[in-house]
Amino acid sequence: NRLYDDVLKLATHFHQTYGERTRIAVIGENSYEWILTYFAVVCSNNIIVPIDKELSAPDIAELLKECECHTLIYSKDYDDIADDIGDIIPNFEAIAMPKLRGYIEAVEAAEWIKTDKNALASIIYTSGTTGKSKGVMLSQNNLTAATNSSCLSMSYDDKNTFVSVLPPH
Numbered sequence: 001n002r003l004y005d006d007v008l009k010l011a012t013h014f015h016q017t018y019g020e021r022t023r024i025a026v027i028g029e030n031s032y033e034w035i036l037t038y039f040a041v042v043c044s045n046n047i048i049v050p051i052d053k054e055l056s057a058p059d060i061a062e063l064l065k066e067c068e069c070h071t072l073i074y075s076k077d078y079d080d081i082a083d084d085i086g087d088i089i090p091n092f093e094a095i096a097m098p099k100l101r102g103y104i105e106a107v108e109a110a111e112w113i114k115t116d117k118n119a120l121a122s123i124i125y126t127s128g129t130t131g132k133s134k135g136v137m138l139s140q141n142n143l144t145a146a147t148n149s150s151c152l153s154m155s156y157d158d159k160n161t162f163v164s165v166l167p168p169h
Contacts, residue, residue, distance in 0.1 A: 003036065008110035010040035013103040015113050020045040023067055023123070027051040027060070028075025033097040037073045042122065042140065045115045049123045049135075057084035064089060067123050067135055073097060117141045 018024070024046055026037045041048040049069050051060055060081065064072065071093045074082045082094035115121075117140040125133045 003032075003039075005110070006036050006104050007039045007043055008112065009104045009107040010036060010100060011043040011113060012107050012110045014040055014044035014046055015111070018044070018046055018071070021047065021119075022071070023047045023049055023069035025049040025051050025064055025069045025072045026074070027053055027072060027078050027081070028097060029053065029077065031075060031097070033075065033100055036100065037097070042143070043113060043115065045113050045119075047120050047123060049125075052125065052127070053078070057081045058088065061085045061088040063125055063133065063135075064092075071095065073100070115140060117144070 014022075014024070024037075024041045026034060026041070026048060027050075028034050038048050038050065049064070049067055051063065051072070055063070057080075060072075061084075064070070064085065070089065070091055072082060072085060073095045075097050079096070082096075086092045086094055119139060120137050121140045121143060122138045123135040124138060125135050127133065
């Protein structure tokens with residue numbers, strides 16, 4: 001329930017702040033705030049761009065420029081990288097994950113935002129093992145189909161129910 005409420009409130013904040021179709025990147029270790037950011041961006045009718053936490057600041061800046069992303073939400077371990085990217089990309093906005101709680105608490109009335117399930121929802125960059133990393137563009141339908149397929153391929157019981165997503169970035 002907490003995640004659901006936080007997602008709706010943060011999505012409302014993102015929708016009010018950025019409108020729709022804005023590309024927002026996220027970087028950090030696996031955490032509640034990382035998942036919250038991912039879901040809230042997608043639910044706000046914006047586009048999430050998960051960034052591989054192993055990349056250097058110049059590589060991250062190159063990906064962000066390529067996908068026209070000017071906002072990065074990052075965990076505290078990436079303060080220096082966020083600063084470096086700000087020096088490389090003009091008009092760049094970096095938001096530390098601890099600030100998200102304040103955004104959530106400031107929303108008085110969360111709204112469910114109608115989204116287009118066929119529109120771009122996420123750009124996930126490949127590892128680049130066969131060359132330069134490329135952005136894979138996914139819709140909400142793509143994300144839903146992948147989730148449904150994962151659920152169908154797993155068996156569940158009352159003692160050991162889990163969902164594994166590797167890696168979140």
